[in-house]
Amino acid sequence: MLEIDYLLQYEHSRKELVNAQCAKFIDEQQILHWQHYSRKQMSLQQALAEQQQQNNISGK
Numbered sequence: 001m002l003e004i005d006y007l008l009q010y011e012h013s014r015k016e017l018v019n020a021q022c023a024k025f026i027d028e029q030q031i032l033h034w035q036h037y038s039r040k041q042m043s044l045q046q047a048l049a050e051q052q053q054q055n056n057i058s059g060k
Helices: 002-007 011-016 020-057
Strands: none
16 A cells, blocks of 8 residues: 555555556555565464474474
8 A cells, every 4th residue: 555655645646546558457456465565464374373283293
């Protein structure tokens, strides 16, 4: 979201958002970003859970 806030400071960027293709591209990029973030978070949580499970098995 910070990128959008940054871009909105510039008149050229605001004018480009009127363009449907540009707005759609930004929307798609935001969705891809959140999908990547969600997958990464899930992967990190799974790795942490596996590590905790290994520690419990080994008695640490």
